[in-house]
Amino acid sequence: MNFGAQTTAAEVLDGVDLTGRRAVVTGGASGIGVETARALAAAGAEVTIAVRNAEAGERTAADLVAATGNKQIHVAPLDLADQASVRAFAAGWEGPLHILVNNAGVMASPLSRTPQGWEMQFATNHLGHFALATGLLPALRAADGARVVAVASSAHLRSGVVFEDIHFERREYEPWLAYGQSKTANILFAVEADRRWSGDGIRVNALHPGGIRTNLQRYIDVDELARSIRASSGQEVRWKSTEQGAATSVLLAASPAVAGVGGKYFEDCQEARPNVPGERTGVAPYALDPEAAARLWAVSAETIQSTL
Numbered sequence: 001m002n003f004g005a006q007t008t009a010a011e012v013l014d015g016v017d018l019t020g021r022r023a024v025v026t027g028g029a030s031g032i033g034v035e036t037a038r039a040l041a042a043a044g045a046e047v048t049i050a051v052r053n054a055e056a057g058e059r060t061a062a063d064l065v066a067a068t069g070n071k072q073i074h075v076a077p078l079d080l081a082d083q084a085s086v087r088a089f090a091a092g093w094e095g096p097l098h099i100l101v102n103n104a105g106v107m108a109s110p111l112s113r114t115p116q117g118w119e120m121q122f123a124t125n126h127l128g129h130f131a132l133a134t135g136l137l138p139a140l141r142a143a144d145g146a147r148v149v150a151v152a153s154s155a156h157l158r159s160g161v162v163f164e165d166i167h168f169e170r171r172e173y174e175p176w177l178a179y180g181q182s183k184t185a186n187i188l189f190a191v192e193a194d195r196r197w198s199g200d201g202i203r204v205n206a207l208h209p210g211g212i213r214t215n216l217q218r219y220i221d222v223d224e225l226a227r228s229i230r231a232s233s234g235q236e237v238r239w240k241s242t243e244q245g246a247a248t249s250v251l252l253a254a255s256p257a258v259a260g261v262g263g264k265y266f267e268d269c270q271e272a273r274p275n276v277p278g279e280r281t282g283v284a285p286y287a288l289d290p291e292a293a294a295r296l297w298a299v300s301a302e303t304i305q306s307t308l
């Protein structure tokens with residue numbers, strides 16, 4: 001089958017047997033995280049959804065067990081904006097981890113900061129997942145051919161990582177620039193993590209899931225966004241279902257179709273083309289730049305180190 005924009009997560013994993021594989025999906029109690037967890041569980045994986053809201057997590061897990069018949073669905077607490085919580089999650093993980101889907105995220109929120117003064121979208125979307133993946137590295141190494149998936153966004157086209165002022169201390173805060181920066185960071189993470197870890201059999205890729213109506217849009221006026229996109233590009237926003245939105249995540253997490261692929265950015269289940277300025281698809285060259293990726297890694301490691 002040729003996978004594309006309309007493909008669902010279940011279709012991507014049709015015929016794939018993940019029995020014996022263990023997966024973590026962050027933000028697995030909402031939006032495309034639920035559908036990612038569902039498809040992995042339906043294919044036989046043992047799935048842990050890592051969530052902030054324990055009640056929502058337990059409800060989702062019960063639904064997924066009922067829907068898939070897979071009883072190996074667990075819930076674990078994780079607040080990505082809190083480094084102590086991330087460290088506790090990683091420290092509590094036992095045994096190998098075959099699949100890590102860094103899916104949780106916050107978009108275009110008003111300015112808020114962690115107790116360290118970090119800008120919240122960068123702290124949650126990037127630094128939390130950076131600490132999680134590096135903390136889980138022994139477990140990923142212990143798996144035979146692990147995969148890490150960074151759920152980024154086409155919104156990375158709005159901003160590269162502004163190394164001179166990542167946390168908006170010297171420039172005016174703009175919610176979309178902060179989101180775009182954090183999503184570029186997700187892609188740069190995939191580039192550098194794959195370079196560092198592929199020798200251990202761990203492959204790391206990033207993706208844009210498409211546009212899907214979820215809780216993610218709670219800080220924005222969705223109709224207004226669609227209008228402004230129509231006005232500036234002449235294009236209609238085509239929303240995907242959550243099942244379609246999870247397809248590229250599960251492709252990169254578990255499909256044999258992309259075995260051996262790493263350090264790439266996908267959209268609509270395909271490797272993305274370079275962005276053409278003015279268009280809303282493709283990947284910005286700055287998001288795949290190996291020098292920026294190495295620099296971000298060093299900055300991120302130093303930043304989270306400061307909380308120890």
Ligand SMILES: NC(=O)c1ccc[n+]([C@@H]2O[C@H](COP(=O)([O-])OP(=O)(O)OC[C@H]3O[C@@H](n4cnc5c(N)ncnc54)[C@H](O)[C@@H]3O)[C@@H](O)[C@H]2O)c1
Pocket residue numbers: 026027028029030031032033050051052053078079080081082102103104105106107124151152153154208209210211212213214215216217
């Ligand atoms: N929906 C879209 O159109 C779209 C487009 C591009 C990219 N994405 C990306 O897809 C991913 C999933 O988004 P979604 O649309 O399913 O949104 P969603 O809001 O339904 O789900 C996001 C999840 O992240 C969790 N989360 C937020 N902050 C957290 C924190 N500090 N610690 C732990 N968990 C936290 C939320 O609780 C929620 O479960 C995000 O990374 C988002 O940036 C979504």
